[in-house]
Structure formats: C-alpha cells, structure tokens
Amino acid sequence: MLSQLDKYLGKLHRDALVKPQRAALLVKDDKLLAQGPADLSSLGAAILERINVLALAIAEPLLPLTDLLIRRAAPDCRTLVPSDTETRTFLHDIPLVRKTELTTGASALLADLLGSRKGIIVEGVGIVTTGAMTPEMAYINWSSVWHAVFVKYLSDLLTTGIRSPDDELMVAALREQYRRPITLADCCVRATPPVERSEIYAQIERIGRCTVDLQLVDSAFGNISWRDGGMIYISQTGASLDELAGCIDPVPCDNSSTVGLTASSELLAHRRIYEATGARAILHGHPKFAVVLSMLCAETGCENIDCWKDCPRIRFLATTPIVPGEIGAGGLADKVAPVIGAAGTALVYGHGVFTLGREHFGEALERLVAVENWCRQEYFRRLVVRMT
Amino acid sequence: MFGWHGRLLQVDLSAGRARTESLPEEWLHHYLGGRGLAVRLFRDFFQIEPYSPEMPLLFATGPLGATAAPTAERMAVVSRSPLTRTLYDCSVGGRFAQQLKCAGFDVVQIDGRAAVPMVLAITPSGAELLPADSLWGSTVSTTIAALNGRGSVVAIGPAGEHLVPFATIVTDDGNAADRGGLGAVMGSKRLKAVVVSGAKLPEIADPARFERAHNDILRLFRAAPVLFGELGLGAYGTPTLVDLLAQRRMTPTENFCKTFFAAAANYSGPALRAACTPHKVGCCGCPVQCQKVTADGAYLPGYEALSHFGALNNIGDLTAIITAIRTCHELGLDPVSAAATLATWGEVRGAFPTAAELVPLLHDLVWRRGAGEQLCAGSRQLALAAGKPQVSMSVKGLELPAYDPRGAYGMALAYCTNNHGGCHLGAYPLAHEILRKPAPTDRFSFAGKARMIKIAEDINAAIDSLVACKFAFLGAGIEEYAELLAAVTGVDFTPERLKEIGERIYLTERWYNDVNGFSVIDDCLPERFFREAGSSGDGIEVPPLDRARFDEELQKYYRMRGLDAHGRFVDRNFLVSLPC
Numbered sequence: 001m002l003s004q005l006d007k008y009l010g011k012l013h014r015d016a017l018v019k020p021q022r023a024a025l026l027v028k029d030d031k032l033l034a035q036g037p038a039d040l041s042s043l044g045a046a047i048l049e050r051i052n053v054l055a056l057a058i059a060e061p062l063l064p065l066t067d068l069l070i071r072r073a074a075p076d077c078r079t080l081v082p083s084d085t086e087t088r089t090f091l092h093d094i095p096l097v098r099k100t101e102l103t104t105g106a107s108a109l110l111a112d113l114l115g116s117r118k119g120i121i122v123e124g125v126g127i128v129t130t131g132a133m134t135p136e137m138a139y140i141n142w143s144s145v146w147h148a149v150f151v152k153y154l155s156d157l158l159t160t161g162i163r164s165p166d167d168e169l170m171v172a173a174l175r176e177q178y179r180r181p182i183t184l185a186d187c188c189v190r191a192t193p194p195v196e197r198s199e200i201y202a203q204i205e206r207i208g209r210c211t212v213d214l215q216l217v218d219s220a221f222g223n224i225s226w227r228d229g230g231m232i233y234i235s236q237t238g239a240s241l242d243e244l245a246g247c248i249d250p251v252p253c254d255n256s257s258t259v260g261l262t263a264s265s266e267l268l269a270h271r272r273i274y275e276a277t278g279a280r281a282i283l284h285g286h287p288k289f290a291v292v293l294s295m296l297c298a299e300t301g302c303e304n305i306d307c308w309k310d311c312p313r314i315r316f317l318a319t320t321p322i323v324p325g326e327i328g329a330g331g332l333a334d335k336v337a338p339v340i341g342a343a344g345t346a347l348v349y350g351h352g353v354f355t356l357g358r359e360h361f362g363e364a365l366e367r368l369v370a371v372e373n374w375c376r377q378e379y380f381r382r383l384v385v386r387m388t
Numbered sequence: 389m390f391g392w393h394g395r396l397l398q399v400d401l402s403a404g405r406a407r408t409e410s411l412p413e414e415w416l417h418h419y420l421g422g423r424g425l426a427v428r429l430f431r432d433f434f435q436i437e438p439y440s441p442e443m444p445l446l447f448a449t450g451p452l453g454a455t456a457a458p459t460a461e462r463m464a465v466v467s468r469s470p471l472t473r474t475l476y477d478c479s480v481g482g483r484f485a486q487q488l489k490c491a492g493f494d495v496v497q498i499d500g501r502a503a504v505p506m507v508l509a510i511t512p513s514g515a516e517l518l519p520a521d522s523l524w525g526s527t528v529s530t531t532i533a534a535l536n537g538r539g540s541v542v543a544i545g546p547a548g549e550h551l552v553p554f555a556t557i558v559t560d561d562g563n564a565a566d567r568g569g570l571g572a573v574m575g576s577k578r579l580k581a582v583v584v585s586g587a588k589l590p591e592i593a594d595p596a597r598f599e600r601a602h603n604d605i606l607r608l609f610r611a612a613p614v615l616f617g618e619l620g621l622g623a624y625g626t627p628t629l630v631d632l633l634a635q636r637r638m639t640p641t642e643n644f645c646k647t648f649f650a651a652a653a654n655y656s657g658p659a660l661r662a663a664c665t666p667h668k669v670g671c672c673g674c675p676v677q678c679q680k681v682t683a684d685g686a687y688l689p690g691y692e693a694l695s696h697f698g699a700l701n702n703i704g705d706l707t708a709i710i711t712a713i714r715t716c717h718e719l720g721l722d723p724v725s726a727a728a729t730l731a732t733w734g735e736v737r738g739a740f741p742t743a744a745e746l747v748p749l750l751h752d753l754v755w756r757r758g759a760g761e762q763l764c765a766g767s768r769q770l771a772l773a774a775g776k777p778q779v780s781m782s783v784k785g786l787e788l789p790a791y792d793p794r795g796a797y798g799m800a801l802a803y804c805t806n807n808h809g810g811c812h813l814g815a816y817p818l819a820h821e822i823l824r825k826p827a828p829t830d831r832f833s834f835a836g837k838a839r840m841i842k843i844a845e846d847i848n849a850a851i852d853s854l855v856a857c858k859f860a861f862l863g864a865g866i867e868e869y870a871e872l873l874a875a876v877t878g879v880d881f882t883p884e885r886l887k888e889i890g891e892r893i894y895l896t897e898r899w900y901n902d903v904n905g906f907s908v909i910d911d912c913l914p915e916r917f918f919r920e921a922g923s924s925g926d927g928i929e930v931p932p933l934d935r936a937r938f939d940e941e942l943q944k945y946y947r948m949r950g951l952d953a954h955g956r957f958v959d960r961n962f963l964v965s966l967p968c
Contacts, residue, residue, distance in 0.1 A: 029839055030944040052887040054839050089607050090559045115884035116867060132865075133820055133840050137827045237613055238824045247828075251619075258628040258657045259635045262824050265613045274952050326607065336693035342732060 001027050002133070007037045008139035012059055015215075017146055022126070023059030027135050040125075045105035047128070051115050055131030055325060057138035061146060063177075065153045066121040068170060070096050072163055080121070082152040083295055084285070085308065085327060085351035086144055086218065094145060097118040098301075116323065117143035140221075147218035147288065154292045154379065160385055171387075173367045175380055178289075181373040182214050184366065193280060193360045193362040197250075200226050200233050204248055207283065207361045208241035216368055217241055217286040222352065223264035223284045226361070234263045234270055265328040272337035273354065281357030283364035287372035289379050294322050294347045296382075308349045316373050320353075327351065345371050390593040391451035391877035392416050394618050396429075398458035398495045399508060399515050402441055402500030406515035411494060414968045417879060421450035421494060424478040424853030424893040426466035430475055431963070434900040438470040438569075439551065439576040441501040447542075447582070448496075448856035451490040454589055455598070458605050458864075459857035459961065461486045461673035466567035467573040470553040471725070471766055471786045474808040475900050476568035479852050481671030482561040483540040484584060491586030502578040503651075509538060510584040520580040524549060527718040528558045531581055545720025547754045552764055558717065562687035563671065566722045567786065568808060580708075593878030601871040605864040610676060612863030618919055621678040621859055622668065623640055624657030626691035627868030631656045633695070636822060636831075637928045638795025640788070642740065643701040643731040644781045644914070647792045647922030649929055651704025655694045657726050659771035663706060664688055676859060689723065690833050691712040696727035696788035701740045708743030715750045725766060726750060728787030732767035735760065736774045783810030784910050793913060794922040794930050796821040796831040802841050804911040807897040815844040816858050825862045834937045838945035843887070850890035892966060895949070899962045908955040911942060 009025045011296040012018045024036025026044040034041040036058075044058045069080060079093040087094070095113045097120060102109075110128060113120045119129035127145045131138030154174075162168055194200040204224055212220050220240035226233045232251045239247035251260030251267060253274075260267060270282050274355050295305065297315065304310055309331065311324040321339040325332030336354055340346040344356040345367050353371050357364035394413065399406040411425070419428045426448045436443045445467045452460035463485035469476035488496065492512045496519040502517070505524040509516045523531050531543040540560055547555035548571030555571030558564045565571070592598050614620050619628055633639050634652040641649040653659060660666065660680070666688050670677035680688040689710060697709045730749060734740030741749055752760030762770050767787050771780035781788050786809025793800035798817035806814035820840070821831040829840065848867050851858060856869060870883045901910075915931070922930030943953060952958050959965065 004835070027836070029836060030947050051884055052843055052891070054836065054843060089611050092604060103781050112882075112884075115882050116870070118867070132826060133843065134827050134829055134836065140827065236824060236828075238828050255619065257653070258624055258631040260618070261619045261628050261632050262822075263613060263617075263619070265611055265617065267613060268618050271618075282954060326610055328611040328613060330607070330610040 001033055002031050004135040005033060007056075008135050009035050011139055012057070012142065015143070016064060017062060017125075017143065018059040019062050023057070025135060025138060026056045028054055038099050043107060043125070045113060050108060050111035051130065053130045053132050055135040055138040056128070057142040058126065058128045058132070059127035059142060061149070063170070063173065065149050065170070066126055068124055068166055069149060069153055069156075070098060070121065070123045071166070080149070080152060082148040083155070083308070083350055084148060084151045084291055085348070087348070088308065091118055091144065091148060093117070094148060099123045121145065121149065143218060143220070147286065150288055151291050154288070155295060157291075158382055160295060160364040161386060171383065178376050178380070181370050181376070182216075184214075184369055185210070191360055191362050194226065200228060201248055203361050204233060204235065207233065207365055208244045210365060211283065211285050211368065212240070212242035214369065216372060217284045218288075222286055223266050223270070225264075225270045225282050227253075227280055232267070232270060232274065234260070234267055236262045237264050239264075259279045264348060266332070268329065269333035269336055269354070272333045273312045273326045273340055273356070276337040277341045277356060277358075279356040279358050280359045281364045282354060283357070283361070284354045285368050286352035286353060287375070288369065289375035290317070290347055290353050290372050291350060293317055293375050293379060296349045306362045306375070311349065314339060315377065317371075320345040320347050320371055322347040322349060324349045325351075347371070389413065390591050391455070391873075392421065393489075393492050393588075393590065394432055395493050395495050396495045396497060397510065397515060398497045398499065400500045401498065401506065401517070401579060404502075404517055408514065412968070416451070416494075420850065420853035420889060421453075422448050422462070422464035422479070422853040422855035423466065423849060424889060425495060426464055426477060427475065427893050427896050429464070429495070430900070432798050433501055434468065434475055435904060436468065436471065438468045438573055442499065443468055443573060445498045445570065445573050445577065447488060447497055449485055449489040449494055450853060451857060451873060451877055452854050454486050455592055456602065456673060456878050457856070457876065458602065458609070459671070459674045459676070459860040460854060461616065461671050462857060463488060463854040464855055465557055465570055467570050468690040469568040469570070469808060470551070470572050472712070472809045473904065474784060474906070475897055476570060476808045478565035478567060478570060479813075479854060479855055479857070480559060480563050480565050481674065481857060482559045482563045483672055484542050484559045485855070486672055487540040487584045487586055489586070489590065490588050491584050492588045496582070498577060498579065504670050505578045505580050507580055508582045509533065510582065511586060512586050523580045523871065529718060530722050532558075532560045535581055535583050538583040539759040541583050543581035543720075544571040544574050544579075545718060547720040550754055550756070550764075551575055552721065552754060553766055554722040554729075556720050558720060558724050561671070562669070562681070564717075567724065567811065569722070571720050580622050590876075592876050594875045597875035598872065601868060601875055604858070605868045605872065606675065608865075608868065609860070612825070614825060614862045615676050615859065620678045624661065625662050625678045625680045625688065627655070627657040627688075627694055629691040630694065631658075632822065633683065633791065635926070636795055637923055637925060637930050638792040639695060639699045640781070640790055640792045641923070642702050643700060643735040643779065644792060644916060645735070645920070647795060648705075648925060649699030649702075652695070652699055654704045655698050655706050655709055659706060660688055671857070673848040674857065678859065686714070687717070692790045693723035693727065696724050697730070697746065700727055700731045700790070701734060703740070703746070705743040708746060712746040712750065715747050719750060719754050721750065721754065724789055725787045726753065728781060729753075729763050729767040729770060732771055732780050733763055735779045736771065736776055739926060743925055778915055780782055781916070783913060784808065784906070786810045791818060792922055793917055794933055797834045797933070798829065798831070798837040798841055798959070800913060800917065800933055801834070801837050801945065804913060804942065805841055805845065805945055807894065807901055813858060814848060815841045816848060817841065817844065823862060826865065834934075834941045838941045838948060842945060842948050845894050846887045847891035848890065849893040850886040853889065853893060865878060895962065896966070898949070899957060902957050908942075908953070913938075
C-alpha cells in the first residue's frame with residue numbers, strides 16, 4: 001500500500017497539477033497510512049475516520065481555479081455543475097465549501113459531503129476526493145475533478161466574462177502557460193505501421209504514454225486502438241494510457257470471442273470508425289481546450305436543451321466536426337463514424353477528440369495535437385474578443 | 389409510508405392459517421428490506437435446525453421494488469441452509485418479487501409444516517392454502533404450468549421434495565434461489581409452490597428526484613461496456629465470461645486441479661449464440677436483460693453452470709452441458725453444487741463423469757439411487773464419507789463457483805469471509821479484479837484486499853437489502869442508488885448510511901455464525917489452493933496461493949471487523965449494541 005501511495009502522489013506532482021508540498025494521499029488499510037504535509041494529512045485522517053472508503057486525496061491545485069470558481073459562484077450556491085461529459089456521467093455535480101464554513105468540525109462537514117460525492121472543492125484547501133476501493137481511484141477522482149474545474153472556469157470566462165482582477169490575473173497566467181503550442185517529440189511519432197503483434201502492443205503503449213505526457217487526456221484516460229486484419233487491439237476500460245502494458249485487449253472484428261469484455265467503453269465507436277473509414281489507428285483523448293470549445297455554440301433561439309446528446313446539427317471547429325453523443329452505448333459511435341473520415345478528426349460535445357491514423361499511429365497523434373493547438377489559439381482569440 | 393408497505397404476511401402451514409403483521413418502521417429504516425430485514429427477523433430463529441417446522445422461510449422484497457428503479461424487481465429468499473448450516477439468502481429477480489410487493493406485502497414468512505403437500509396462494513387480501521397432492525413429484529416446469537393463470541409462481545422440484553441440501557426454488561421466469569438448498573427447506577414444509585398476484589404500487593415520495601436519479605443510473609449503465617457493450621451482459625448474458633476467464637487462466641478445471649480448459653470455447657457466449665440463436669429476456673424492471681432464451685422459450689444457462697458442467701467435469705460437449713443444466717432446472721437442483729459434487733465424485737473415483745452419464749447421475753442423485761446415495765449430500769459430505777475431505781472444493785460446505793481463487797486473491801479471501809460459505813457474491817471481487825469496475829486492482833496481490841473486501845461486503849449487503857442486482861453496480865454506484873432510495877422513501881439515506889446498514893447486516897450474520905460455532909477454521913480454503921499451482925500459460929503465471937500472506941490478510945480483515953484472531957466477536961453483547 002505504501003508503494004501505491006508513493007506512486008499516485010508522485011503522479012499528482014508529475015502531472016504538474018498540484019502545488020509543491022501541497023498534496024496528501026491517505027489509505028485506510030488495517031492502519032492509517034499517509035503521505036504528504038502534516039496539515040493536509042491530519043485533515044485527511046479526520047475525514048477518513050468518518051467514512052467507509054479506502055483512500056483519500058487532498059491537494060491544492062497549482063492554478064487556484066477552485067478558489068476562483070467559488071468566488072464567482074452565487075453566495076447560496078452549494079454545488080458546481082460543469083457541463084462536460086465526464087462530470088455529467090460520473091461526478092454529477094461537485095459540492096463546494098467556503099472558508100467561512102471551515103470552523104470546528106470541518107472534517108465532519110467534508111466527510112458528510114464526500115459520503116455522497118467522489119470529490120469536493122474546498123476554498124483555501126483545494127480538491128478533496130475519495131477512492132472507494134483503491135488509492136488509484138482517489139487519484140483518478142482528483143484528476144477528474146480538476147479537469148471539470150478547468151473546463152468550467154475556462155467556459156465561464158467566455159460565457160459570463162471576467163468578473164474580478166483575480167480573473168484578469170488568471171487569464172494572463174493561462175495565456176502565458178498555454179502560449180506555446182504543443183510539440184511532438186520525435187519519439188512520439190512512428191511513421192511505420194507495426195507488423196508483429198509485439199510491435200502493435202509496443203506502439204500502443206508508447207503512443208499512450210505520449211498522450212499523457214502531452215496532457216491530451218484527463219486522469220490519464222482516453223483510449224487507443226489499432227486494427228490489424230480481423231482484429232482490433234484496444235486499450236482496456238479504466239486503463240491509464242501511460243501504463244498500458246498488460247492492458248490491451250485483442251478483439252476479433254467478428255465477435256468470435258468475448259475476451260474484449262474488458263475493452264474500452266468506446267470499443268463500439270472504434271469498430272464503427274474502422275468500418276466507415278478503413279483507417280488503421282484511432283486515438284481518443286480529452287484535451288481541455290477542445291472540450292471547452294466543443295460546448296460553446298453561437299446558435300440563438302435554439303429550443304434544444306440537451307445539446308450534449310440531442311443537437312441535430314453538425315458544427316465545426318476549423319475542419320473538425322462536432323457531434324453530440326453519450327459515451328459507451330449512448331449513441332456516440334453512430335454520430336462520430338459518419339463524420340470523421342473527411343478531416344480524420346471529430347469532436348464529441350463536452351467529451352473529447354477522436355483522430356484517425358490511416359496508415360500509422362503518428363498520424364493520429366499529430367491530428368490530436370493539431371486540434372488542441374488550434375483550439376488553444378481559438379480560445380484565447382475568442383477571450384480577447386469577449387474582453388474587448 | 390413511502391417505498392414500503394410496512395406489512396408482513398405470516399403463514400403457519402402447520403395450523404393452516406395466515407395473518408398480517410405490521411413491520412416496525414424503525415426496522416425498515418435500519419435494515420431496509422430483502423436480506424437485511426430477513427436478518428433482523430431471524431434473530432429468534434437462527435439456531436433452529438433447517439428442517440425443523442419452526443424454521444421460517446422468508447420471501448422479502450425491498451423498498452425499491454415495483455418503483456421502476458433499475459434492476460430492483462428482486463427479493464431475498466432466506467432461511468437456514470441445510471448445506472452450510474448458516475443463514476442463507478439468495479437474491480432473486482423477476483415477476484414474483486414484483487407481484488409480491490404489489491400484493492401489498494414487504495415480506496412473507498412461512499412457518500410450520502403442512503400435513504400434506506400444499507400450494508400457497510397470496511393475494512392482496514391474504515393467503516389461501518391449496519392442496520398439491522397432484523403436483524407433488526412433478527418437475528418445476530410442470531408445476532409452474534399447472535399454476536398458470538393464478539399469478540406469478542415459485543416452485544420446487546423433486547430435489548426439494550427429497551430434501552437434497554442443494555435444492556432450489558425456481559421462479560416462473562427462469563430465475564432461482566439457486567444456492568444453499570433453500571428448496572429443501574421449502575420441501576421440508578411440504579410446500580410445493582407459492583403463487584402471488586397484486587396490483588398495489590408503492591408510492592414514491594419525490595417523483596422528480598426519482599427521475600433524476602433514474603436517469604443518472606441509466607447514463608452510467610450506457611457508459612459501462614460490461615453491461616451495455618457489444619460484448620457485455622446485455623448482449624451475451626453471463627456466458628460472456630467464459631472466454632474472459634479462460635484468457636485469464638482462472639477457469640476451474642477437473643475439480644480445480646487445473647485452471648485452463650481448452651474446450652471452454654465450445655460453450656462460450658459466441659458459441660451459444662451460434663448454436664441456439666437466443667434472444668434477450670430478463671427480470672422486469674431491468675434494462676440490461678442478461679437472460680437469454682431460445683426461439684422455443686427455453687432459458688439458456690449462465691456462466692457458472694456452464695463452466696462447472698464443462699471445465700470442472702472435463703466435458704466439452706455443448707449439448708450435453710445444456711441438457712444437464714436443464715435437467716437441474718427441472719429437478720430443482722442447484723447446477724453449481726450439483727456439477728461440483730459430480731466433479732468431487734469424479735476425483736474420488738479417478739474418472740470424471742462422461743457427457744452421457746450426466747443426466748442419469750442427476751436423477752440418481754435426487755432419488756438417492758446407486759452413486760446418487762453418495763452424491764445427494766453435496767461434495768463435502770461425499771468427500772468425508774470417501775475418506776478424502778481434501779477433494780471437496782468448498783468453503784463452509786458450499787461448493788465454490790467457477791472462479792479459481794489462485795487467479796484472483798481478493799476472491800480467495802472473499803470466499804472465506806462470506807458468511808454463508810464459498811460464494812463470490814458477498815464481496816463480488818470479480819468486479820474489480822477481472823472486470824475492472826469501479827477500478828482495476830491487481831488480481832495477483834493481497835495488498836489492500838482485506839479492506840476492499842470489507843467495504844464491498846458492506847455495500848453488497850445494502851444492495852441485497854434494497855433489493856437491487858449486483859450487475860447494476862458494474863455501471864452505477866451506491867451513490868446513485870442512495871439517491872434513488874431517498875427519492876422513493878423520503879428518508880435521508882446517504883451512501884455512508886447505506887454502508888453502515890450493510891455493515892450491521894453483515895456483522896449480524898457473522899454473529900449468528902459465531903453463536904452457531906463457526907470460527908477461523910471455517911474461514912479457510914481447501915488445501916489444494918495453497919499447495920498446487922494453476923495452469924500457467926500465455927504469459928500468465930498462476931502459482932499456489934501464499935498461505936502466510938493469505939493468513940496475514942485474513943487477520944487484518946478480522947481486526948477491521950472488530951473480531952479476535954479466531955474470527956469471533958470480542959464484544960459478546962453484540963446484538964445489544966444494535967439500534968433495534
């Protein structure tokens with residue numbers, strides 16, 4: 001268990017998501033184990049005493065977006081409701097706690113909220129999440145809440161505008177942080193298609209690591225596949241893209257075996273895309289700026305309220321089409337496959353980007369990077385327009 | 389009262405009368421329904437012998453029943469198992485549970501023993517006993533067909549009548565209280581069947597909140613490949629596990645001597661689809677519909693039964709396997725225990741049964757003829773009688789299902805900590821160790837497994853009391869179901885409160901076991917798993933379990949549960965500490 005604590009605390013720091021020395025991870029085995037600064041560990045221990053879960057993560061994000069969102073919220077607002085698909089599906093909403101509520105008995109309040117939600121945001125503290133069964137779940141939930149917070153804050157800036165000098169400072173900081181486009185390291189791009197099965201696995205593992213290193217996914221999630229004749233090799237459900245060794249399922253295209261039962265929830269989408277395009281590789285990530293822009297619509301007078309699943313139109317960001325659709329069996333597969341062929345890219349409302357590699361993985365990764373780079377530039381262009 | 393009716397129907401077969409009692413609201417809030425409510429109701433009965441007329445047989449619905457809550461048209465069938473001698477609950481889905489709730493009862497408690505075979509007919513106005521002489525000796529399907537038109541039916545077959553300690557109670561829509569021998573308890577009461585009909589729907593406290601929670605759950609179902617994926621339970625039923633567990637090298641083969649069976653693909657999900665062209669059916673109120681039937685309406689078997697009549701007995705003949713399982717269904721026999729007992733017998737005699745021997749042996753088992761005299765008591769008694777107790781692959785007398793514990797260490801621990809024996813459903817570690825839900829764990833590691841099993845047991849005890857299907861929790865979570873429950877009942881149930889309730893239920897069962905003499909020596913796996921390796925291959929090493937690590941994790945588990953090193957309660961006044 002200690003090694004698990006080290007690993008996932010290390011990941012929070014490595015992902016550059018948290019302030020140095022401001023992250024703690026705790027596990028309740030038969031004894032309480034904790035890693036991280038004393039104040040956070042102590043608060044975490046008090047919370048863990050009150051709830052029946054295995055792990056807890058408590059960390060202050062590097063960028064203070066949690067505090068900024070709380071300040072932007074109405075005084076009587078008790079929860080944030082980000083509109084991205086991951087939040088809608090898995091988190092539902094994110095309770096928020098203000099500093100003024102953190103009097104004596106704070107741990108009881110936080111435990112009460114964490115008893116009903118996977119993660120909460122606490123002013124002046126950061127993000128606190130549980131891991132019901134594993135330390136990895138606490139890390140994943142922390143990362144998912146962070147993704148939701150990031151997407152909501154950036155969306156809100158464009159829709160409801162800058163509201164304070166703190167927002168202005170943050171915009172400047174974000175522009176500086178995301179000024180330079182993502183560039184692909186040579187090791188990420190392999191222009192030769194894999195032939196042997198071992199090569200397929202090796203390339204999937206390497207491309208998976210690259211998408212995480214380039215921060216093109218949240219919680220290291222997303223999915224990746226390669227079609228080789230009658231077989232689709234696809235990452236497993238819940239697999240971290242930077243740790244795909246042993247987590248790739250070979251799925252026969254004719255469904256002659258059900259070994260792929262543990263394959264990504266987007267197996268059906270991958271299969272449909274292969275059928276529609278004849279491509280060899282598919283990469284699916286959740287790059288933040290693409291997710292933000294996918295949810296912004298210029299349409300006026302539209303009566304549709306469930307745009308994320310019911311939007312009847314295909315919109316575009318440059319050449320990339322945006323379609324609605326729920327993950328898994330929720331219809332995404334039927335919406336993406338018909339539109340992805342032209343540009344080799346498609347965006348799903350509030351969810352993420354699918355890209356094709358017609359001959360090799362490098363193409364898919366290059367397209368994913370290109371979409372996110374374009375979206376970053378476009379986001380800040382629109383923000384400048386909004387500010388003026 | 390929302391969600392519950394607050395009514396128990398008590399039927400005394402000895403006296404031939406029935407009466408309705410009110411259930412204390414406090415009990416419903418602290419034990420929910422289903423398994424939990426039954427555990428509370430058994431406080432005065434858990435030491436009674438299983439076949440004693442005083443031993444109750446309960447059919448207990450839950451607060452979500454008949455409300456359109458996904459997968460919640462279920463009930464717990466509960467009594468003391470003649471096979472394990474523990475309290476035993478089976479979660480059973482389908483129309484019967486729905487009709488019972490709609491008849492206006494949360495629980496039916498059946499006591500006593502009829503002088504002659506009877507059928508119990510339940511309606512909203514009460515109960516009636518009907519003579520069943522003509523049905524006694526009939527198969528399950530004949531019995532159900534004879535009662536067609538009177539409502540939804542549960543029935544026993546000849547196995548229950550003959551007190552086979554792994555006899556089942558079968559519903560008219562292909563489900564069963566299949567493990568633990570509750571059919572024999574029903575048989576001991578000379579109760580051939582129960583029919584029920586009703587139309588009284590429980591009221592929902594907050595319909596709008598219910599709708600939101602319902603939608604959240606369905607969204608999670610759609611996002612879960614194991615439920616709605618093209619290879620998932622909805623598409624293939626539980627036989628979808630055949631290929632996966634073969635690939636993971638954890639298919640119990642030849643009475644657990646091996647963990648890989650080359651012919652498993654003969655009865656896999658795709659093989660069944662090709663051979664039987666099944667279509668989907670399932671419990672009412674369930675969007676997954678994991679049951680499969682042929683065009684002529686015959687139910688196709690699930691994973692555990694297929695694997696145990698297949699790999700465990702070294703049989704790869706699909707037709708023979710399906711025929712054997714259908715025979716079990718008709719006779720009212722638990723196919724898992726039956727197949728496991730046959731495999732034990734096979735190892736004892738040095739030859740596993742052939743495909744042709746299966747059906748005759750199953751009949752001999754029920755009518756105690758020839759080899760059936762040894763087979764009819766289950767694998768533990770058979771192995772003991774043969775002087776080879778080590779070849780019974782069981783825990784607390786319950787034959788292990790089709791997941792080899794050498795391939796999943798949480799499963800190894802969970803088989804032992806389960807209050808009613810070698811069952812995977814108490815903690816359902818298959819979810820995280822194999823199916824990667826809610827998150828993957830290292831199946832070849834004991835690290836953290838004691839805590840994971842403890843938490844999962846608590847959650848699953850609550851799930852069994854709602855009563856919801858465990859498969860639902862491969863997509864949704866206790867978080868969403870707590871919201872649903874709060875919406876239905878108007879009571880402030882939270883996930884943590886449900887876990888507290890689950891813990892109370894688990895510990896109460898454990899207390900009953902403690903009083904009945906169970907301890908650490910009963911929480912142990914057969915020695916084979918610690919001495920013999922499984923079938924390694926395809927880059928997967930399957931070593932024997934590490935006894936020291938297993939024991940260490942079991943002791944951790946005991947500490948987390950507040951038990952002593954022998955797995956017994958330190959607090960000898962445990963029941964007094966409960967809220968009610």
